[in-house]
Amino acid sequence: MPETQELPERVTMPLLTLITQQALDEDYQHVAERRAGQPASASGGTGHRLTAVVVVLFGVLLAVAGVQTARNADVASAGRDQLIDRINDRRDTQASFEQQVAELRTANAEAEQASQDLGARLDSVTRTRNRLMQTTGFAPMSGAGVRIVVDDGPSGDRDAMVQDDDLALLVNGLLEAGARGVSVNGQRWTALSALRNSGEAIRINDVSLSPPYTVEAVGDDYLAMQADLAESTSGSRFLDVAADFGMPVAMDNVESIELPAAPQRMLALHNARELTDTQQRQPMDKEDRS
């Protein structure tokens, strides 16, 4: 294309080539050519002096730049040292925190283990307590059992009246026959209960009873309980006494009996003793074993 040929070389040449080729200022060339035209002109002393001044200026520039860079390097490296120090500090802090985390985790695991152990012990103690409360009569109980109704003899004679001893014999006989819980006229018999005559009336758990007396017993093998009662020492003695004095006795097997809990006031602390270190675990262990 004709336009391309008209363009000067300076325009068409690649940039890098241009820079390389024109590394020397063209002015030197121009001035040299002009001087070649008029060789008479000689460079004066002022020109040399100016050059010297410029070279001095260049030296100053070099020195100042070097000094400045060195000074800045000091500052930069100081900043760098400080940063490194801070990084190391933070790393130490982090390490100590990690240590702390590990310790806390271990402590946490131990605490969890202890909590589980305690929970297990609490469970077992609670089970033991529930069992003990049922057997001692301070928790309600239900189940199959035997209902025995005893009444005063028809003669109206004082001997024919049911006495505390008679009921106690019956209750003992039932316990011997395998009863797990016993109540008399709705009053739960407990290890702390006593059947006492108070005048004409019989009292249990500080409650007066009146005939007929309904004795209910819950037992695991309730079908065999009547027979077992008759065979037990206390039971047979009670039956003898009842037969002797003509007290009517009615026994029934009952599928479902509800025994109430004994009144809570009977749970009042009667006896206490200071726990010493050597004794500490013994009562608990005993209960766990039972």
Add this chain to the structure above:
Amino acid sequence: MIAALGLLVGIVLGLIFRPDVPVGLELYLPIAVVAALDAVFGGLRAYLDGIFDDKVFVVSFLSNVLIAAGIVYLGDKLGVGGQLSTGVIVVLGIRIFSNLAAIRRHLFHA
């Protein structure tokens, strides 16, 4: 000879007085030095070529320094200071290299 002496004197002066560069000009000093280097090597090459001229050298030195610093200043104001100084340094670096190559050819004939 005069040039070498002048350089020495300048460096010694600079080391002795250690003038504090204003913070505002600190950015332009390195670029100015590179531009001055270019002018100096250009002058040295011209001297070896036998076409050295004092006026051209002085003018090219001053204008190089001022233009380089001016370009970086402009770049700073436009937000491309870093890139522009890179460009200036690349161009000046190439010129310095090819001037040095010419000087080397003169000195060692290789």
